[in-house]
Amino acid sequence: MALAFDEQNPLTLVAVAELGERLNHVGVYLHVAEKRARIDALEQESAAPGFWDDGAAARRVMEELSRCRVDVASYDAAKAELSDVRAAFDLVDELTPEEAHEFMVEATATANAFVQRLDDMELASWFTQDFDHGDAIVTIKPGQGGLEAQDWAFMLFKMYLKYAERRNWKVTINDCPAAEVIGIDRATITVSGLNAFGMLRAEAGVHRLVRISPTDAKKRRQTSFASVEVIPVLPDDIEIDIAADDLRIDVYHASGPGGQGVNTTDSAVRITHLPTGIVVTCQNERSQIQNKAACMQILRARLYELELQKREETLDEIRGPKTAAGFGNQIRSYVLYPYQMVKDLRSGVETGNVNAVLEDGDLDAFVVGYHRWATGNAGDGAQEPEDLSNGA
Structure with missing residues (x-):
């Protein structure tokens, strides 16, 4: 900013x-x-x-x-x-x-x-939470809006890839199956880099898009929603007990965005945690073993999050409040018609340069604005600052 x-x-x-x-x-x-x-x-x-x-x-x-x-x-x-x-x-x-x-x-x-x-x-x-300085797992899912929401989820997916590129973060695409007509059914990525989880916490919630429908012959205005979940990649020293009998593991052909096949073998892995119903899929690697390892990493993080919810009922500390991806619950609006504007409804940060946000991943103003809003930008007053007003 x-x-x-x-x-x-x-x-x-x-x-x-x-x-x-x-x-x-x-x-x-x-x-x-x-x-x-x-x-x-x-x-x-x-x-x-x-x-x-x-x-x-x-x-x-x-x-x-x-x-x-x-x-x-x-x-x-x-x-x-x-x-x-x-x-x-x-x-x-x-x-x-x-x-x-x-x-x-x-x-x-x-x-x-x-x-x-x-x-x-x-x-x-x-960034004062336990995992703020570490890596993040980001999941994007279509909400209300039908086909348009699936396309909107794909737009957000590409926006976050661009943002990670601007931040020099590494991105691993764990899962991104194409929808039948347009867009994607969901996307899960792991973002690795300094402060990745702390930064991306600002993105957790429901995102709303208003535009002229690209699939409507009458060119009517359409409102679509997608949800973004952000959870931390857990350090190896945090133990999560997962019994082998609690898992159902399925394998299938991998496919990428757009429906193209990415492998001719059953390399994609789906793991279902039977006691909780949590389902994790990964298909970015060509090896079943690698995809299974990635699935287990995501499953550990989600089970840890669930355990925090049970113990403290403060899920907001990890990913923000969980709400339905629909009207009245959005954290940010992206308007392409009848005017152009992106506005965060929490911090009030807004811009008319929609392309810079969606096409180039220029999210820093929104991320900074969110954290300034969330913290009140308050120091603890524990020490006097150096006097830099007139000299270094």
């Missing part, structure tokens, strides 16, 4: 001071000073003899060390970028008008890069 400094919104010392204040508070939220000390302690621990004797414990230490390093490095890089922007103002009075304009264009580009980094750091500071 960059400030988009340009000719109509010029970069000023006041704007730079405001950015410095934002960075002050991000440093508080991220507990940068504590993380610097934590990095030293974890590095000493990892260098101790016998550190790798307990592989699981060692991996947890290294994962924490990596997260601390990323947060501190991002904060230090942001301070350097802010210092570069301030330096531009110190030099601009000594330049000719033409040189000053060119210099400020460069400073503006640096400021926009700084704001993007700041947005990412703010997001990271808000």
